[in-house]
Amino acid sequence: MKNKSFLAFDLGATSGRSILGTLENNRLQMKELTRFPNQMLQIGNHFHWNIYSLFEHFKAALAAAKQEDVEISSIGIDTWGVDFALIAKDGTILGAPYAYRDPHTDGMPAKYFEIVSREKVYGLTGIQVMNFNSLYQLFALKQANNSLLEAASEMLFMPDALSYLLTGNKVVEYTIASTSQILNPKTKQFESQLLEAAGVSPSILGPIVMPGHVIGTLTDTLAEESELGKVPVIAVAGHDTGSAVAAVPAENERFAYLSSGTWSLMGIEVKDAIINDETFALNFTNEGGIEGTTRFLKNITGMWLLEQCLKEWKKEGITYAYEKLVKMAESAPAFQTLIDPDHVSFANPVSMTKAITEYCLATGQPAPSNHAEFVRCIFESLSLKYKYVLGKIKGLAPFPIEKLHVIGGGSKNPLLNQWTANAIGIPVIAGPSEATSIGNIMIQAKAAGCVETLTEMRQIIRESVHLEEFLPENSAEWEAAYQRFLSIVENK
Numbered sequence: 001m002k003n004k005s006f007l008a009f010d011l012g013a014t015s016g017r018s019i020l021g022t023l024e025n026n027r028l029q030m031k032e033l034t035r036f037p038n039q040m041l042q043i044g045n046h047f048h049w050n051i052y053s054l055f056e057h058f059k060a061a062l063a064a065a066k067q068e069d070v071e072i073s074s075i076g077i078d079t080w081g082v083d084f085a086l087i088a089k090d091g092t093i094l095g096a097p098y099a100y101r102d103p104h105t106d107g108m109p110a111k112y113f114e115i116v117s118r119e120k121v122y123g124l125t126g127i128q129v130m131n132f133n134s135l136y137q138l139f140a141l142k143q144a145n146n147s148l149l150e151a152a153s154e155m156l157f158m159p160d161a162l163s164y165l166l167t168g169n170k171v172v173e174y175t176i177a178s179t180s181q182i183l184n185p186k187t188k189q190f191e192s193q194l195l196e197a198a199g200v201s202p203s204i205l206g207p208i209v210m211p212g213h214v215i216g217t218l219t220d221t222l223a224e225e226s227e228l229g230k231v232p233v234i235a236v237a238g239h240d241t242g243s244a245v246a247a248v249p250a251e252n253e254r255f256a257y258l259s260s261g262t263w264s265l266m267g268i269e270v271k272d273a274i275i276n277d278e279t280f281a282l283n284f285t286n287e288g289g290i291e292g293t294t295r296f297l298k299n300i301t302g303m304w305l306l307e308q309c310l311k312e313w314k315k316e317g318i319t320y321a322y323e324k325l326v327k328m329a330e331s332a333p334a335f336q337t338l339i340d341p342d343h344v345s346f347a348n349p350v351s352m353t354k355a356i357t358e359y360c361l362a363t364g365q366p367a368p369s370n371h372a373e374f375v376r377c378i379f380e381s382l383s384l385k386y387k388y389v390l391g392k393i394k395g396l397a398p399f400p401i402e403k404l405h406v407i408g409g410g411s412k413n414p415l416l417n418q419w420t421a422n423a424i425g426i427p428v429i430a431g432p433s434e435a436t437s438i439g440n441i442m443i444q445a446k447a448a449g450c451v452e453t454l455t456e457m458r459q460i461i462r463e464s465v466h467l468e469e470f471l472p473e474n475s476a477e478w479e480a481a482y483q484r485f486l487s488i489v490e491n492k
Contacts, residue, residue: 004450005070007231008440009058009162010240011038011079013100016054018061019434020068021441023450028441028464030434033064040099048096049158051085055165062218062226072228074444075166075218076236077159078243078436081179081287082134085161086152087170093161094148100132104144108136111143115197119280124191126275126286127181128299134180139198155204159238166233167216171209173235175242178288183208185273185286185294211237211246211290212447236443237290241265241297243439244407246290246454247432249462254402256393258386258420259435260410262304266389267297268397282392290443291454296396298389301341303410305378308352313371320371326415328372329379335481337365337377340489341385363488383419383478384485390424404428407435414468421470422478432465 008019018033036057041048065072086094098104109129113121118129127133134157141149156164157176164170177183177190182205184191192202209215217223217230237243241259248257248269259265273286273294287295310320320328337360339346349355353374357367360377368374386404394401403426406417411430421428432438442457451457472478 004073004445004448005068006441006444006448007033007061007065007072007075008236008437008444009061009075009077010243010437010440011054011077011158012240013080014038016057017437018058018064019437019441020065020070021437021444022070023445023460026460026463028438028460030437030441031068033068034061036060040101041096043096046104047099047102049083049099051093051097051158051161051165054162058162058166059222059226062222062228066227072231073448074232074234076234076440076444077162078236078238078240078440079158079162079176081176081239081241082132082137084134084137084155084157086148087154087156087161087164088151089153093165094152097158097161098137098141100137102132104140105131105136108140108143109133112136112139112198116194121181121194122280123275124184124194125181126185126273126279127179128283128285129181135182135194135198138195138200142199149200152204154206157238160235163215163233163235166218166222168219169216170206171213171215171235172206173213173238174208174210175288175290176238177205177208178286179239183288185275185288188288188292209235210292211235211242211443214447234444234447236440239287240436242287242289242295243437243443244435245269245295245439246443246457247435247439247461248405248407249429249432249458249465249467250403250405251458251462254399255405256390256397256401256403257405257407258410259408260302260406260413261408262302262307264300264302264382264386264410265297266300266386266393267295268393268401269293270296270398274396279396284392284396296393298392300385300389301346302382305341305346305352305356305382306375308349309371309374309378312351312353318371325375326413329376329415332370332372332376334376334477335380335484336373337368338384338481338485338488339377339381341378341381343489363491365488379416379419380481381485382416383423384482386420387423387482388485388489402426406430407432409433414470417468417470418473421472422474423482425472425475427472428470429467430470431467432461438465
């Protein structure tokens with residue numbers, strides 16, 4: 001097979017990257033070309049995205065790709081979910097897109113549920129209710145008589161809006177659309193009644209395309225300016241988690257995944273959405289995946305807890321290398337204090353160490369007395385929380401779960417991976433850490449005809465990246481700790 005190179009734009013809520021991926025002899029090689037900030041603009045009391053600044057960074061990345069002296073077969077973009085740009089009749093992007101952290105959606109779900117019940121919204125979409133979901137953003141704009149919404153003829157989710165700037169063509173990609181709480185995962189179409197209840201015309205959303213769709217080519221101006229020519233732009237899994245899950249190096253369907261970082265997402269890949277009273281009560285969500293699959297998952301607080309502690313200690317003049325943190329955790333007493341990582345008190349406290357201390361005292365446990373004990377408490381509690389959520393998933397999954405694949409930055413934490421394996425009682429496969437950009441590139445490769453199926457994609461990924469397996473140990477100790485964990489979190 002001839003070598004093919006692909007350009008991936010992978011955007012998070014604080015920064016973005018351009019990655020060159022080259023497929024050679026069924027092996028994938030990756031190279032970061034550029035890295036750039038993605039900063040929210042605060043204008044008055046509102047928060048926006050500077051889409052034009054991102055476009056300028058994209059142009060710089062195209063110039064960097066030209067310097068690599070390789071033929072770029074295609075380009076793909078993935079971003080965070082829910083946010084969108086409004087487009088005027090003449091094709092102009094109206095203003096700066098609102099950011100999901102904008103307070104204008106505070107209280108909007110409850111107000112919307114006075115029109116359409118919470119149960120009905122979940123029953124139609126299978127998406128967990130969060131203030132910032134696109135449905136409530138649109139509702140907030142309508143309630144405020146927002147002039148931009150009044151002038152808009154279309155809306156494009158962020159990866160689609162950025163692809164529009166590159167190509168001049170407008171599409172609505174399935175996986176990013178699925179985060180909106182407007183899409184029905186069973187019909188894979190938008191629910192007009194939800195938009196109408198918000199006072200928004202359903203015509204604002206165009207037809208849906210699936211990952212792998214060719215949006216168009218670089219505009220004449222960009223083709224000439226970058227000297228790359230008319231490179232195709234592909235609708236990949238526009239939602240970054242969708243691209244990440246596409247990169248899970250699984251051998252069959254009998255797996256769960258944990259996208260592990262500041263926040264964690266644990267779930268399974270299923271053919272059909274799972275929507276019932278139990279998933280509603282447990283706040284599970286159903287988001288779009290590639291090849292028409294559904295990502296059935298739950299959000300879990302991740303390394304946020306540790307990151308906030310480290311910030312505090314840094315202010316005290318103490319910083320720790322990662323290797324040191326691992327040794328500290330190993331040296332502290334086992335299962336001394338356990339917390340529920342998702343407890344509301346840890347959402348955004350002024351002091352994370354104080355919040356953990358107060359939680360421990362309120363649950364009749366000794367508070368951590370030094371930094372090592374804080375680290376151990378967090379790692380053990382996360383592992384046991386993963387066991388808790390995985391147990392719920394097992395009860396709802398249409399197949400047995402034999403392995404847990406850990407992807408993202410957390411896959412590089414061997415201690416947490418081992419403790420997770422100990423807690424859940426099944427093997428943990430760690431890697432790749434760069435799952436999102438790998439998924440983005442491999443979807444482009446599939447669109448180019450380099451691979452035909454998701455199974456083939458995952459085989460190439462398995463053979464291209466380093467994976468580490470962690471087998472369960474000390475099962476009896478961890479089961480005893482889990483029973484104590486349950487008694488703490490279910491009574492708090």
